[in-house]
Structure formats: C-alpha cells, structure tokens
Amino acid sequence: MAARESILRSIREHLVASAPHDVVHAEKGDEQSELTLDIGHPNGDRLSASVGVQNDGARSLIEVFGANLEAVGGHCIVARSEAEVIEALNGIIASLQDSPLRGRTIALSNAPLLERLMARVETRVDEIAVSPSAAELFDYDVGISTAQAAIAETGTLMIDSEAERHRLVSLVPPAHIAIVDAANIRLTLGETLATASQGPELSPTITFITGPSRTADIELTLAIGVHGPQELYVVVNEGPPLTNS
Amino acid sequence: MSHLTTETFDSNARAALVDTQLRGALRNATSLFGKRRLAAARGLENWEDLRTQARAIKDDVLLHLDRYLEEFVSNAEQRGAKVHWARDASEANQIVCDLARQQGVRNVVKSKSMVTEEIHLNDALQASGMEVIETDLGEYIIQLAGEAPSHIIVPAIHKTKGQIAELFTAKLGIEPTDDVDKLTSVARNVLRQRFANADLGISGVNFAVAETGTILILENEGNVRLTTSLPKVHIALMGIEKILPRFVDLDVFLKLLPRSGTGQQLTTYQSLITGTKRRPEDEGPEQLHIVLLDNGRSRMLAHPTTRQALACIRCGACLNACPVYQQIGGHAYGSVYPGPIGAVITPQLIGLGKASQLPYASSLCGACREVCPVKIDIPELLLHLRAEITDRKQEQEQAGGRRQEQAGGRRQEQEAGGSFKKRTGERFAFRLFAAVMTRPRTYEFSVKVGRLLQRSIVRRGKIGRVGGMLAQLAPPLGAWTNARDMRPIAESTFREQWRAGLRDDTDPGSDT
Ligand code: SF4
Numbered sequence: 001m002a003a004r005e006s007i008l009r010s011i012r013e014h015l016v017a018s019a020p021h022d023v024v025h026a027e028k029g030d031e032q033s034e035l036t037l038d039i040g041h042p043n044g045d046r047l048s049a050s051v052g053v054q055n056d057g058a059r060s061l062i063e064v065f066g067a068n069l070e071a072v073g074g075h076c077i078v079a080r081s082e083a084e085v086i087e088a089l090n091g092i093i094a095s096l097q098d099s100p101l102r103g104r105t106i107a108l109s110n111a112p113l114l115e116r117l118m119a120r121v122e123t124r125v126d127e128i129a130v131s132p133s134a135a136e137l138f139d140y141d142v143g144i145s146t147a148q149a150a151i152a153e154t155g156t157l158m159i160d161s162e163a164e165r166h167r168l169v170s171l172v173p174p175a176h177i178a179i180v181d182a183a184n185i186r187l188t189l190g191e192t193l194a195t196a197s198q199g200p201e202l203s204p205t206i207t208f209i210t211g212p213s214r215t216a217d218i219e220l221t222l223a224i225g226v227h228g229p230q231e232l233y234v235v236v237n238e239g240p241p242l243t244n245s
Numbered sequence: 246m247s248h249l250t251t252e253t254f255d256s257n258a259r260a261a262l263v264d265t266q267l268r269g270a271l272r273n274a275t276s277l278f279g280k281r282r283l284a285a286a287r288g289l290e291n292w293e294d295l296r297t298q299a300r301a302i303k304d305d306v307l308l309h310l311d312r313y314l315e316e317f318v319s320n321a322e323q324r325g326a327k328v329h330w331a332r333d334a335s336e337a338n339q340i341v342c343d344l345a346r347q348q349g350v351r352n353v354v355k356s357k358s359m360v361t362e363e364i365h366l367n368d369a370l371q372a373s374g375m376e377v378i379e380t381d382l383g384e385y386i387i388q389l390a391g392e393a394p395s396h397i398i399v400p401a402i403h404k405t406k407g408q409i410a411e412l413f414t415a416k417l418g419i420e421p422t423d424d425v426d427k428l429t430s431v432a433r434n435v436l437r438q439r440f441a442n443a444d445l446g447i448s449g450v451n452f453a454v455a456e457t458g459t460i461l462i463l464e465n466e467g468n469v470r471l472t473t474s475l476p477k478v479h480i481a482l483m484g485i486e487k488i489l490p491r492f493v494d495l496d497v498f499l500k501l502l503p504r505s506g507t508g509q510q511l512t513t514y515q516s517l518i519t520g521t522k523r524r525p526e527d528e529g530p531e532q533l534h535i536v537l538l539d540n541g542r543s544r545m546l547a548h549p550t551t552r553q554a555l556a557c558i559r560c561g562a563c564l565n566a567c568p569v570y571q572q573i574g575g576h577a578y579g580s581v582y583p584g585p586i587g588a589v590i591t592p593q594l595i596g597l598g599k600a601s602q603l604p605y606a607s608s609l610c611g612a613c614r615e616v617c618p619v620k621i622d623i624p625e626l627l628l629h630l631r632a633e634i635t636d637r638k639q640e641q642e643q644a645g646g647r648r649q650e651q652a653g654g655r656r657q658e659q660e661a662g663g664s665f666k667k668r669t670g671e672r673f674a675f676r677l678f679a680a681v682m683t684r685p686r687t688y689e690f691s692v693k694v695g696r697l698l699q700r701s702i703v704r705r706g707k708i709g710r711v712g713g714m715l716a717q718l719a720p721p722l723g724a725w726t727n728a729r730d731m732r733p734i735a736e737s738t739f740r741e742q743w744r745a746g747l748r749d750d751t752d753p754g755s756d757t
Contacts, residue, residue, distance in 0.1 A: 003329075003330040003331060003332050003336060004330040006332060007330050007332060007485065007537070007539045007543060008311045008314070008315070010539065010543040010544070011310050011311045011314075011485075011543045011546060012311055014543055014544060014545075014546040014547035015308065015310070015311075015546050015547075017547045017548075018546060018547050018548055018549060018552065021548050021549050021550075022549050025549035025550070068510070072509075072513075134474075134475055134528070135441060138437060138441060153510075154510045154511045156511055161522070161527065161528065161529065162523075165527070165528055167470070167474050167528040167529060168474060168475075168528055171467055171470050171471065171474070172471075188496075189496055189499060189500070189511070190493070190496040193492065193493055193495055193496050194493060196517075197457070197492045197493070201324075202324075202457050202459060202492070202517075202519045203519065204324070204325075204518065204519055204520055204521065204522050204523060204527075204529065205474075205516065205517070205518055205519075205522075205529060206517040206519075207470065207514060207515065207516055207517070208511065208514065208515040208517075209513065209514060210509075210510075210511045210512070210513050210514075211513055212513070213465070213466055213467040213513060213514075214465050214466070214513055215382045215383075215429065215465060215466050216399065216507075217381070217382040217383035217386065217399055217400070217401055218382070218383075218386075218401070218404075218406050218409055218425045218428055218429065219270075219405060219406050219425065220273060220274060220277060220399065220402075221406070221425040223425050223426050223429040225429075225430075225433070226382055226429050226432070226433055226466045226467065226468075227380070227433060227436065227466045227467035227468040227470075227471055228466065228467025228470065228513070228514070229467075
C-alpha cells in the first residue's frame with residue numbers, strides 16, 4: 001500500500017503546485033479559442049457533404065453495415081428467414097471447402113440455435129463440435145457463433161461473453177461465421193456502447209470485431225489472417241429474431 | 246544494432262540520415278499513414294469537435310487524477326481484478342516477476358505495449374528465468390532480430406521483407422521466400438504453438454474506464470485477444486494517465502485513435518475487459534492483474550504545459566507528420582517513445598539531464614500540433630523544456646563559476662561568466678518566443694512592432710547579417726543568421742490577408 005499512498009500523494013502535491021500556473025494558462029486558452037472562432041472552419045460545409053453513408057437516409061442499416069463490412073474484407077449475406085440462414089451457412093461452408101481453408105471441421109459456440117441450424121445444413125463435413133476446449137480448437141477449420149449486436153457505420157460485430165461462449169470460436173479457427181439479427185444492428189458505435197452498458201453489470205468481456213484479422217507489419221503490405229480468422233462471414237437475419245431464443 | 250541512447254541523439258540522427266533504405270521505408274510509412282489519417286478525419290463532419298471534446302475529457306481526468314484512479318481501482322477490484330501500484334520501473338517489474346513466480350509461470354506471451362518497453366519488462370522476466378515472446382508480428386520480428394521498435398504503429402518499419410526472410414530462415418529454419426503472406430503464416434504457426442503453451446499473458450491498456458473498472462485494448466491482428474483469453478493469468482500494465490471517466494467517453498476516443506493512427510474507422514478488434522470471468526467454466530483467464538505505473542508521470546502534473554503530454558493516446562500521428570522523424574526514424578531518438586511526443590515525454594520521464602538533446606530535435610513547424618487528436622501543443626512543450634534545460638545549465642555554470650572563483654582561476658571565470666550571459670539571453674529568448682507564438686494577440690502586436698523596427702536593417706528585401714547586436718541579445722538567432730538570410734516580416738501577414746478577404750477565395754486544403 002505504500003506505493004499507492006505515495007503515488008496518490010504525488011499526484012495531489014503536483015496538482016496543487018500547478019494551480020497558480022493553471023490560472024495563467026486558462027487566460028491564454030481564452031485567447032486561443034477566440035482565434036479558432038476567428039479563422040473558423042473554411043471547409044466546414046464541404047466536410048459534412050462528404051460524410052457519405054452515415055447521412056444517407058435512403059440506405060437501410062443492413063446495407064450500410066454490409067458495405068462497411070465488405071470494405072474491410074468481410075462478407076455480408078442477408079437472409080430473410082431461418083431457411084435462408086441455413087442456405088447461407090450451406091453456401092459458405094461449401095465455398096470454404098473449395099478453398100485452402102478446407103471447411104471440413106466445424107466448431108460451434110454453445111448457442112443452442114447453431115446446433116439446430118447445422119443439423120439442416122446439407123454440405124457434408126467431417127465433424128461438428130459444440131464448444132470444444134481451447135486446446136482442441138486449434139484443429140478446427142471453421143468457428144460459428146452468433147453476435148449480440150452490430151454497428152452499421154463501421155461494419156462491426158459485438159460479441160458479449162455473458163451471452164455465449166464464443167471468445168475463442170470467433171478467434172482461433174481460420175474462418176469465422178457469425179449470425180446476427182437485423183434488429184440488433186445499431187447505426188453508431190456510440191449507441192452500441194450505450195446499449196452495452198445498460199443493465200446493472202457490465203459483461204466481463206465485450207469484443208468488437210471489424211473484419212478479418214489483419215497486419216501490415218511487413219513493408220506495409222496488407223496480410224490477412226495473421227493471428228485471428230482469415231475469413232469473416234456475417235449472416236444478417238432479417239426474418240423473425242433467432243439469436244435471442 | 247548497437248544500443249542507441251538519448252544522450253547521443255546527434256550522432257544517431259546523422260547515422261540514420263545516410264541509411265537510404267531506412268529513409269525510403271520511413272517516407273512510405275509516414276506519407277501513407279499521413280494520407281490515410283487525413284482521409285479518415287475528413288470522413289467525420291465533427292472531427293474538430295471530437296478533438297476538443299477529447300482534450301476536455303483528458304484535462305478533466307488529469308486535474309482529478311487521484312479521484313478517478315481510486316474510482317477505477319475500486320470498480321475493477323469489485324469485479325474481481327487485482328490492482329497493483331508501481332512508483333517506478335523496478336517496482337513494476339518486481340510486481341510482475343513476483344506474480345509470475347507465484348503462479349509457477351514459465352512461458353509468457355506478450356502483446357504490444359509501450360509501457361512494458363518503457364520499464365524493460367522482458368529483460369526482468371528473462372532474468373527471472375521465464376521465456377517471453379512478443380506476439381505482435383512487427384514486435385516478434387524485431388525481438389527475433391534483437392532490435393528496438395522504430396515506429397509506434399509499425400515497429401519493424403525499418404526492415405525489408407528480404408531482411409525478414411533472412412531472419413526467419415536463420416532463426417526459424419524456413420525456406421527463403423519474399424512472399425509476405427508466407428512470412429506472415431510462418432509467424433502465425435510458430436506463435437500459435439507459443440499461445441497454446443503460455444501460462445501468462447501480458448498486455449498494455451489503451452483506455453481504462455473509472456466508472457466501470459473496464460480496460461480496453463485495440464489491435465488488428467488478434468494477438469491481444471489470444472493473449473488475454475488463453476493463458477490462465479492476464480497481467481495488464483498501464484500508465485496512471487490512461488483513465489477515462491465514463492464508459493460512453495470511449496465513443497470519442499475510439500473515433501479518434503484508429504483514424505489518427507492508421508486511418509481506419511476502427512481497428513479490427515477492441516477487447517473491453519471488466520474484471521474476471523464469473524463462472525469457472527467460462528472462457529478466459531482465472532486472474533486479472535492490473536499494474537498502475539507512475540514512473541515520472543505524476544511529476545508532469547505540476548504545470549499545465551507539461552501536464553498536457555499525459556493526454557497522449559499514442560496514436561503515432563505526430564510521428565508521421567514530423568519532418569524530423571520522417572528523415573531519421575524512431576531509433577535515433579534512443580528512447581522507447583520516438584518522434585515529437587517522444588521528444589517531450591522522454592526527457593520528463595528519464596530526466597532532462599539524460600535527454601537534453603531531444604527537445605531540440607524539432608524545427609517547431611507545428612505539424613504535430615495540427616494532427617494531434619487530443620490537441621497537445623507539442624511545440625509549446627518543447628520550448629518549455631528548452632527553457633528548463635537552459636535554466637539548468639545556468640545553475641550548473643553558476644555553481645562551476647563559484648568553484649573556480651575560489652580556486653582563483655581568472656580566465657576560466659571570465660569564460661564561465663560569458664556563457665552565463667549567453668544562457669540568460671537564450672533562456673529569455675525561448676520564453677519570449679513561446680509567450681509570443683502561443684498568444685495570438687501578442688503575436689500580432691509584435692509583428693506590427695517588428696515591421697517598424699526592421700526598417701533600419703532591411704537591405705534588398707532581406708535581413709542580412711544582423712549578427713552582432715541581435716546575436717548578443719539572443720544567441721540562437723545569431724547562429725541562425727550566420728548561415729542564412731533572415732526574411733523580413735512581410736508587408737501584410739497571412740493573418741491580415743485572411744481577415745481582409747483571402748479566406749473567401751482560398752481552396753480549403755487543410756483538414757482542420
Ligand atoms: S502526441 Fe498526439 S499525435 Fe502524438 S502520439 Fe500522442 S496523441 Fe498521437
């Protein structure tokens with residue numbers, strides 16, 4: 001506790017020492033803000049015109065979400081019913097099987113919905129496991145989970161560890177498929193943060209995911225799938241909500 | 246590469262300047278990030294408001310830092326985290342090594358964290374017999390090479406893919422390749438093995454929310470998520486200045502940080518961690534330890550000018566914008582924090598005596614201030630530190646002068662007296678310059694006065710060697726006009742032309 005007390009004391013003492021300087025500084029600050037007003041924002045009007053999708057009332061949240069997700073290298077598939085969600089899963093798994101990512105072994109989160117859906121997916125796979133252990137997960141080709149919310153303006157998924165066991169399923173396998181209900185898409189990050197912090201207790205882990213894992217650490221060349229998934233598919237369900245059941 | 250220090254900035258910089266490969270890489274990185282930042286900032290209509298808001302939030306935090314820290318600690322601990330306080334680097338290292346030993350840790354995985362570099366945590370862990378692996382791709386590369394990061398965002402920017410391939414061939418035994426995807430997947434596979442065996446994960450913290458006890462970490466690769474999800478213990482280290490008051494404040498900072506750093510709307514992943522898991526069968530570590538590090542930070546609260554450096558969110562925008570950094574890169578600064586922000590933070594953290602060249606590593610062009618998402622006035626800070634350095638030299642010389650007086654060495658005494666006068670002038674000049682340049686009305690007034698005064702010395706549109714008199718008044722100007730002509734003050738300044746109507750027909754080229 002000695003360190004705690006001495007750090008807090010040091011903070012307080014130095015803030016007290018600063019007080020007389022703060023007064024002088026504040027006066028100067030006033031002059032500066034006056035200057036900002038004076039020069040103004042020469043391109044202010046042009047800026048708001050160029051904002052793009054956010055202000056475009058004609059486009060739906062789903063379209064905005066999809067466009068932003070695709071812009072960062074993710075795939076967005078819109079389904080209008082449970083049957084279409086299954087069809088989408090079918091198509092995604094089939095196309096993964098045609099790729100170097102294989103798509104033969106599938107790890108599901110513990111969301112009961114997923115087992116039900118996968119039972120009706122026709123593409124043949126070698127194995128479907130529900131919530132395998134961390135060590136086992138390294139051997140799976142695909143991870144499937146739901147997402148608790150999505151942010152349209154950035155193409156982002158929000159996954160909440162209290163709702164589902166999907167921290168690792170969404171991260172370790174080279175492909176991640178997430179199902180999100182259209183009703184849970186918000187326009188902005190701010191709204192989503194506000195929703196997340198509602199309720200008495202914040203979830204222990206909330207993760208925002210925007211596209212597949214990426215790096216540009218070697219000669220600024222973009223490489224996808226460095227530690228996390230190389231492919232991210234999001235199935236947006238426009239039909240009756242699935243994920244809260 | 247040998248270890249560069251802050252004390253040899255001058256020679257470090259000269260060496261960097263002849264390294265054409267380094268300069269090419271720097272040019273690419275800084276201009277690419279600069280362009281992306283600009284585009285991303287323009288994509289938000291309220292960029293300026295966000296900057297103002299962010300700074301106001303940070304100012305509030307710093308002025309009440311004790312209270313917010315206590316609030317953060319109490320909320321984090323209520324939710325199962327254990328918080329530790331470290332006055333300096335050695336205390337922080339001790340805390341982490343003790344925890345690791347208690348848990349019987351052998352293998353440590355780390356995600357990128359500047360604070361852990363600041364305290365040289367890896368050395369301490371290795372000395373305690375633990376194996377530490379950096380898992381961010383860039384950090385992993387330079388760890389393999391035994392080098393230091395050269396850029397906040399792209400730590401291995403100074404290495405070509407050819408050099409990285411050679412390194413991987415030598416250290417990992419792969420077939421030579423210059424395919425970036427292949428190199429990346431080699432690193433992925435090696436590091437996966439490390440993740441699978443790790444018993445401790447160490448991360449930094451980007452923001453810590455007082456209201457909820459949440460820590461937030463941003464990244465693109467996924468290694469932070471693995472580091473904070475797989476091992477049974479997670480230790481997060483943070484400077485005491487990382488606090489934000491409310492959960493919703495994250496909105497402002499998550500808009501500013503990725504856009505300023507890489508030009509992304511959002512980085513690929515944000516992990517928001519609030520305490521430990523609630524049930525043993527849940528995913529994630531059993532223990533979360535948060536280490537709060539002071540290490541010279543609380544001292545910086547003592548003056549509004551120095552305090553603002555604690556608002557820094559380590560986005561790297563000022564590095565990319567800085568004409569000095571663009572030429573010499575991060576290594577030359579010889580410190581963990583490079584570029585303009587490094588030039589103002591490092592001397593304050595390690596002491597002015599050890600880093601007295603860094604505040605001069607700037608042309609005071611102001612580009613850093615323009616791009617900074619939290620509006621830190623780095624030039625003001627540089628001038629403040631320069632004045633302090635001059636103060637110190639003067640004190641030392643005074644002390645030296647007294648000693649010589651006692652010894653009766655008259656000639657040396659005179660010399661000391663001469664440079665004493667010069668220092669007083671220099672100190673006064675920097676103070677005056679700072680005062681004038683940061684106060685618009687005073688600036689305008691001095692321009693008018695200057696225009697009147699210069700009439701006597703302007704020759705053929707230039708101020709020639711005004712030498713003698715000016716140099717005596719203010720030595721830095723003397724050195725300046727030895728090698729170049731000083732431009733006289735214009736008939737009408739930009740500010741005056743702007744008011745007179747220029748603003749209406751300019752092409753708005755700036756983002757601010
Ligand atoms: S000083 Fe400003 S621009 Fe530089 S790294 Fe810090 S926040 Fe970014």
